[in-house]
Amino acid sequence: MRTLIRPTGFVDSPFGHDGKVARLAGGLNWFGSVELVTVEGGRRAASELVPVEGLEARLKADTAAQWAALTAVRAPLRLGERVVRLDQPQVMAIVNATPDSFSDGGQFASPAEAASAGADLAAAGAAIVDVGGESTRPGAKPVWEGDEIERIVPIVRQLATSGAAVSIDTRKSAVMEAALGAGARMVNDVSGLTWDERSAGIVAAAGVPVAIMHHQGDPQTMQDAPRYGDVVVEVYDWLAVRIGAAEAAGIARSNILVDPGIGFGKTVAHNLELINNLALFHSLGCPLLFGASRKRTIGALSGEAPADRRVAGSIAFALKAVEQGAQIVRVHDVFETVQALRVWRGLRDQALTPR
Incomplete structure (x- = not known):
């Protein structure tokens, strides 16, 4: 007990x-x-x-x-020359250089167009731009690392050259190496550094922040009747183990973020249970990265609205997460989310102004 x-x-x-x-x-x-x-x-x-x-x-x-x-105060993230403060909520923008992502696959005609879009998202208020070259939506098939590298490197290089703080969204150590070499300064691994045994060593050697996300199963099978005895306890314990493994590999605890993995091997009920209990995860001692943008749970709660009509639901989840102290929200709709957070911040600032 x-x-x-x-x-x-x-x-x-x-x-x-x-x-x-x-x-x-x-x-x-x-x-x-x-x-x-x-x-x-x-x-x-x-x-x-x-x-x-x-x-x-x-x-x-x-x-x-x-x-x-x-x-405890969370130390700011250092992404190269960029410093991302965690004493206030921040936005991570999604740039998917993929043909098959659930919400925005195939939207860019070229790497230059994707990089330009990423720069626009940074200008709209995103503190970090997260670039991915492999879809991990339910049912997605793995992408050969060579193809993934070809997709992401030109985008990462152009964004990094423009001064953006860039994260690489990948499970593969070779892709991490290539992205870090092109200027990425953070890793976002949906497998929690479990998919590739070299990944933890790559992150440790680079000395960059890494987001460790919970998942159950792999993208091809994760939504085939996921089961938990208690989803909150099991996700919490899994993340605690992965934090320990990352530290054992030489990754500084101040460089570890945790993500409960909304939609990754979880039913609608599991997702809602995790979101309602998000504040509990702060006791792991790491910043919280939260990503529910445009996900199916929103559609399930709103008459099966398609992905491109889930902006309001995405903002509702982002605000719920921020109200529970989530430091970073990962989103597609940056302008709208940044606006919502600025209004939220205005309310907080007024409340924190001595009368």
Whole structure:
């Protein structure tokens, strides 16, 4: 039996609440209570809602470590010369140089056009541009690494030359090497560094940030009746193991981000359960990358709206994630999401202005 801590009882401002609220991961969110979740046999068995005031005195060693992780400031990400602060929510833009991605496959006629689009997304407010050359949508087939490299290298090189902070979205070490050589300064691996045994070493040697995403199965089969005993606990534990493996490979913990993997081997109910409990994942001690942009769950909740008509749902999920302290949201619709976050930030700034 063990206990996990989920922050809840969020408040707009800490003013006048000394000792009664805590700051979540050094960001713009404060919370006044937590849910102490008892886990037995890999499942949530019970929970107790308790105030933050006086909490530290009753925590045991394992939960004290979680509390320290929940309330610790997240160091900024360093992508070459670019610094991405994590004391406020940031946007990661999606640029897919693929013919078959679920939402935007085949939209670019050339690498130059894709790079130009990426530069526009950076100008619209994206802190990071994430370039991918292999679709990992449900049912997608693997792409030969040579083809993937040919797709992404010209885009990465042009974006990096323009000054954009570039991430490479890939599972393959050879693609990581090629992208890093072309100017990418972050790796986003949907396999959580499990698909290619060389990947962790490549990331460690490069000293770049890496996003470790949870998945169940591979893209070809992951949506064939995914099952969990308790999706929140299992994803949490899997990410904890992968963080340990990354550190053992020489990757600094400050360079590790975690992503619960919305839509990767999960039903609609699994996805919603994870999103509702996203704040719990801060106790892993790493920044949270959240990606639900245009995904099928939105369509399932809105009359099977097609991917290009899921912008509002994507923003709703992004705001839900940011309200729970997610540091980075990965999106297709950058202008709309940045606008939504600026409005959210305006509300926060007003609440945090001493009266």
